Amino acid sequence: MINQQQLWDDDAAQQYDTPGQGMFSPDVLGPTVEVLSELASGGPAVEFAIGTGRVAIPLLEAGVPVSGIELSHAMIARLREKVGEDQIPVVQGDMSEASIGGNFTLAFLVFNTIANLLTQDQQVRCFENASGHLAPGGRFVIELWVPQLRSLPPGHGGTVEVSEPGYLLVDTYDVLRQHVVSHHVRFGSELSDGREALIGRTPHRYIWPSELDLMARIAGFELESRWADWDRSEFTAESRSHVSVYRLIERP
Structure with a gap:
């Protein structure tokens, strides 16, 4: 099995950013930040697998306080070249276990990264960890491809x-x-x-949408919305990806 820490090493971190192009293009980041800002509902957000800050930095610039969890030392170091710990606090560790506190209104995990967890148990624990970070009624957003x-x-x-x-x-x-x-x-x-x-x-490890929904239920979430992309287009049987919004169920 490939070691994730070795996979996301210094070379990968230095080559990861492609300013203005690909997943860093305004056409991709603009709708992503807009949706996440709205879902944060005026509260703080935590990004699982924050990486080099591709989404977190523009989200912070949009007025949303952001914290993060990241496994790779090299990716955190690249992030720190852009923003300090006082602007975006980050805990180094596995996103299925590491904690950076609680009472967030939004947790998010984008660009297929939940699939980097290579067992179903790890993926379920990731949902449970997200639940532990959120205030009652908080949302967990996942962007993921559909297995083809x-x-x-x-x-x-x-x-x-x-x-x-x-x-x-x-x-x-x-x-x-x-x-x-x-x-x-x-x-x-x-x-x-x-x-x-x-x-x-x-x-x-690829995950079917229905399997993802069951993981969410195990961790106390319910599916609130699912779109084919950040533009909120309809999710259909032909969609190759989805943005799923889960809401933490508020217990009486």
Whole structure:
């Protein structure tokens, strides 16, 4: 099994940010921050797997106090190059266990990152940990892709997900354990250090939306909303991802 701390090392942290492009583009970040700001309802937010602050920093700039949990020392160090501990407090640790306090109105876990937890037990504990951070009625928001097993040909263990100049993404599946390993191959002009190709691998445990909802119920949440994207477009059988909003059930 790939060690997550080793996976998100100094090289990964330095290469993670792509200002103005990809997941850092205004078209992606703008709707994300807008929705999260609204769901925070004027209270503080905590981001699980805060990374280098891709979402947390613009959310803070939008007026929402933000704290975070992050496993990778290198990602936290990159975050600290941008903002101090007094602006965005962060606890280093596993998002299924580490705590940075309570009484938040919003917890969020975006860009498929709950799938970095490679067992169902860890994923359930992540929901339980989110519950422990929230005030009564608080929300937990998860952004996650929908497994595309329909594209897996019979007898084949992998699919080509992206093929473009300088980049190839191949996903290989272990359907028994619900595991996917994404193989990222970069080549040609994408590399500037003389190498012919760079191969990176990221492991995931994929989760069906219905399974995610059951995890939420175990931890005391109920599904409030589900959209296909941050623009709140309708989630359908053809959607390749979803943004799910869970609300912590207020007990009498």
